[in-house]
Amino acid sequence: MAVSFTAVVARSSVQEVLLIPLKAPKMHMGAPAVFFFEEEISQSENFLQFALVSKCTQGRPPLFEVKRTLQADFHLAVDVLVSSLDSRHLLLLFMLQSDFIRLWLKEQTYIKGYPFRFFKWTREFKVGFEAFVVPIWVSFPNLPVNLYQGNFFKLVAGAVGKVLKVDGATTVVSRTIAARACVEIDLKSCLSEKVWIGYGASGFFQQVVYERLPAYCTGYSKLGYCVEQCRRRSTGIQKEGVQGVNLLQPGAGKLVEGVAETCDAPAVVDGV
Template sequence: MAIARSLPVTVRTLADIVSDRPLPMPEVIVPMREAKLIEGELCFVFNKEEINRTATPFRFSVVLSFQRHRLSLDVIRGYIKNRWGLISMPVVGAMRRACNVLVRLTNEADFVTAMSREIMDIASVPYKIFHWTPTFNEYEESVLAPVWIFLPGLQPHFFHESTLKIFAGSYGRYLRTDNATACVSRPEGARMCGEMDVSKDHRSYFWIGPPNKTRSHFQEVVFETLPAYCSTCRIQGHSKTTCRREKLNAGKQKKRVSQSKADLKRFERSK
C-alpha cells in the first residue's frame, strides 16, 4: 500500500506578510479651495508648485508598458521582488491602459536599477520603461528612454563616475555605469546608461580637449540601445520615415492633390 506524501508547506512569517503589504502614500497637504467655473466648465486649478509637491511621492516611479500582453500583477510583483535586486519592494498597480503598470519606487538607487536594466522583459514578455512625471500620457509614449552608451578607446583615467557624468550631460541624464567600467576590468572602453531624448539626433563623437589638437582625444560614441521614435504615432520603436501611418497619410494627400488638379482641368475645359 502506497503511502501518500504530503507536499512541503511554506510557512510565511509575520515579517514576510508585512513586507508584502503596500505602504500608504505619504500625504501631501494642499490648501482647500472652491471649484471654479471657466467658460461654463467646472474646474479645479492648481499652481505649478502645488502640482510638483503632490508628485513628490512619485518622483522615482516608473511605468512598464508591456508589448504583447500584460502579465498578472502577482507575477510582476514576484519577478520584481526576486530578480530586480531592489533595496525595498515597490508598490505595483495596474493603470487605466491595460498594458501599463505603475511601479512606485521609493528611492533613487532603486529607480536607477529599474531604468538601467539591460534585459527589458518579465517572464519573456517584453516591456518598455518610462519615468513617470505629472505630464505622463498613457496613450503617447515619452521621448525619453534609457540608453546604454559605449565609449570605445576611452582612456581609463576617465572611467571615474564624475567624468562620465560630464560626458553624459551632453546627451541626457546620467544613470549609471556597468560593473566592468566601475572595476576597469574592460579597459577597451567605458559603458554608461543615460536617460536620453530619442526624438533628437545626437552627436556620434566628441573631443576631450580642444578639437584637432595634438594632445586632444577624439572620442567615438556608440549608442547600443537607442530606439527610434515616430513623431506621427508618438511611440518608440520606429521612425517617421518608416511609419506606415505616415506613408498612408502621404498617399492620401497625394491622391487629394491629383484629384484637385483633375477637377481644375475639368473646370477649365467647361468654360
C-alpha cells in the first residue's frame, strides 16, 4: 500500500519554511509591483522538482479516480498529490524521483477511458502551451566498455542532458553494442550528434543517437508538429522562400521562429 503524500511530508526531518525578506511594494508601468530575484524564484521551485502537468483535453474522471488509477497502474511507492489547474490540466506532485520518472516516461495513458498526456512542470508553463522539455532515450554506439560502469557513463550521458535513468542492460554490461540512457532534453536547444570524451592525454568524438525524438512546433507550442504542419507559420515561411523541414531531428539544430539554426559546434565534455 502506497504511503500517503501528507504522511511522508509530516515525517520528513527537513521541513524548510521558505523565508525571504519582505519588500515594500513598488510601482511599475503605473501599477503596484513586486519583484523577485532569480535566486528567490529558483528557491520557490524546489518543491516542484518532481512535478508533472497532466493534459486531459477530452475530459477526466474525478480526482480521486485519477489518483487511485495512477497508484494502481504505475505501482507508485509513495502517494501522489493531484490537484486541478483548470478543466484540462492537472498538477501531479511526487515525493520520489523514481515515481516521477516512471510516469513521465509514459507518453500517454487512459484513465476511465479518458486520454492523459504528461509533461514536466517548468516555470514557463502556461495553459495551451506544451512543455518543450522531454525525456528521450539516447544511445552511444561502440562506447568503450570500461565507460559503462557507474558515474563514468553518467558523465558521458550527462553531456547530452540530465540523466534520468540508465538502461538496465547498460548497467549490467549485457548489451555492449551501444550504451543507453534516458536524459532530459530541451527541444529548443541545439542537439549535437556527438560529444567529445577526453581520454587521458588524448580523446575522441562519441556518436550520439536520439531515439524517437519528437518534433516541436513553436507556432502552436505543441509536441508532435513540425514547420510543414504548422498553419500559423506556413504562410510566413513560404513567403520568405524557406522550405519546411523536420527541424528537431538529431543534429538538425534548434528551432528559431520556424527557421533551422544549424549546430556546428559539438558538445565537449570537460574534465572527463
